[in-house]
Amino acid sequence: MLEYMASDTDEAMLNSEANMLRAQIKQSAVNISSTAEDNSVWNAAYDNIFTNFNEEWLINNYGENVQFLSNINIFLVYGVNNNVLYSSSEMGQPPPAKLLASGLGSYLSTLTVDDNITTVKPTGIIEVDQRLYIFGASLIQRSDNPDTTKITPERRPAVIFFHELNETSLSIIEENLSLDNLQLRIDDENPGNFLNIDQSVSKNIFMTSDTIYFQWNAKTPGADFRHQLLTPLIIVISLVTLAFLYFYKSASNMFTALRELDKTKSNFLANMSHEIRTPLNAIIGFSQMIKNETFGKIGGEKNSEYIGHILDSGTHLLSLINDILDLSKVEAGEITLHKEIFKVQDVISEAITGFKPLMKENGIKLHNMIGDVSITSDVKLFRQIIDNILSNAIKFTPSGGRITLSNNIKKRKLEISVTDSGIGMTEDELKTALTTFGQVQSAYSRDHQGTGLGLSLVAQFIKILDGKMNIASQKNQGTTVALTFPI
Incomplete structure (x- = not known):
């Protein structure tokens, strides 16, 4: 019985490790496919690659963008005439022809689209010269076309990204999943612990080798436990082992379910936000054209008023969706930093310019006292932090109020202070505002609803940049947000 229990435990552990590895490969393929979609569902790509081929545009845009993508070893743009329009790869990688x-x-030549909005983005595994790659592809498509009319199925150029499962990437998977000596084997041996590269790993597989699989040294808790037993205690320890196995399997199943639930939530938020953003951009664009009377006068004051409401609501909804996308990226750990030296004053001035119409409409004065200082950081993430803080300050400052921006340098740290004369918060309200989806309830805040992600996202963004955020606020007096960044 003890032998059976040990064998059953070790087999369960092997299956658990194989399932984790299979899930990791599938998730990597999904991530690569999302990268391909981001670089193919794009009006400019549609116009310059599919409609009127512009080689210079292709080189200038993809050549510059692709080199900053982590975990991508090869990049191709494959044309509708079965030709390579563009390729980029690390040194030593096989040529596109192979x-x-x-x-x-x-396979790519069989892919078509039958409308102007649906995204086609297959994934798969390919083996070339006994080297294994995960690929994600996406057909060129418009990003904001409201026309849902079916068309005759047609081919489109495909954007394809490849990630090689080499020694480096396997060592990362090995560490993430706590596997021992993970290897990629291509031979005819019959290993004890392995995971075949088959349909359970990926639907699309292109290989020339007959046998290819992952192999590792599986944990053997059952056998290890059995070898340590002393003969007089076998019966007692057998009962303990049964209890341990029950607890271990229950805890393992619970942990796996929670992890999958969290991953499903993040994927759902990201996918839904992407799906909503495309038609929403079209609504905003057409509403703006109607409001501006681009194609003729609007009949009736009410019609003009309602168009304004549609445009304002659409813009507000787009802001909420962008917040949700940022949250899903943070939770998935998909934010990659691109640090560079930039002038803080320039970035903040650009942010202020974008808010000037709103401040003018609300009768709010802003005093920009930011000095001439440069820092090394991720300028995009820095701008998002400033935008969120300014947006909150404007949103919760009544008409006639003021906002002041200033800076100070201490011990190689830059501190930026944003002070407003707004409604302020109590200590308990501040704690609520800093939680994910937390919203302070008041008569004024109900008129300025959002996702409740603003301060929570800023806190996570500034942590990623190795900075700090401190907030001092008094009810009905105003708020000061102090942002500290490494120089």
């Missing part, structure tokens, strides 16, 4: 000759080229 990748396509594996069967991938024939």
Whole structure:
């Protein structure tokens, strides 16, 4: 019985490790496919690659963007005439012709779209010269086309990203999943602990080798436990082992379910936000054209008023969706920093310019006292932090109020202070505002509803930049947000 229990435990552990590895490979493919979608569902790409091929545009845009993508070893743009329009790869990688000759080229030639809005983004695994790659592809498509009319199925150029499962990437997977000596094997041996590269790992597989699999040294808690037993205690320890196995399996199943639930939530938020953003951009664009009377006068004051409401609501909803996308990226750990030296004053001035119409409409005065100082940081993330803080200050400052921006340098740290004369918060309200989706309830705040992600996102963004955020606020007196960044 003890032998059976040990064997059953070790088999369960092996299956658990294989399932974790299978899930990791699938998730990597999804991430690469999302990267391909971001670089193909794009009006400019549609116009310059599919409609009127512009090689200079392709090189200038993809050549510059692709080199900053982590975990991408090869990049291709494959044309509708089965030709490579553009390629970029690390040194020592196989040429595009070999990748396509594996069967991938024939497969891509079968992909079509039958409308101008649906995204086609397959994933798969390809083996070339006994080297294994995960690929994600996406057909060129418009990003804001409201036309849902079906068309005759047609081919589109495909954007394809490849990630090699080499020694480096396997070591990362090994560490993340706590596997021992994870290897990629291509031979005819019959290993004890392995995961075949088959349909359970990916639907689309293109390989020339007959046998290819992952192998590692699986944990053997059952056998290890058995070897340590003393003969006089076998019966007692057997009962303990049964209890341990029950607890271990229950805890493992609970942990796996919670992790999958969190991952599903993040993927749902990201996917839904992407799906909503495309038609929403069209609504905002058409509403703006109608409001501006681009194609003729609007009949009736009420019609003009309602169009304004549609435009304002659409813009507000787009802001909420962008917040949700940022949250999903933070939770998935998908934010990659691109640090550079930039002038803080320039970035903040650009942010202020974007808020000037809103401040003028609300009768709010802003005093910009930011000095001439430069820092090394991620300028995009820095701008998002400033935008969120300014947006909150404007949103919760009544008409006739003021906002002041100033800076101070201490011990190689830059402190930026944003002070407003707004409604302020109590200590308990501040704690609520800093939680994810937390919203302070008041008569004024109910007129300025959002996702409740603003301060929570800022706190997470500034942590990623190795900075700090301190907030001092008094009810009906105003708020000061102090942001500290490494120089």
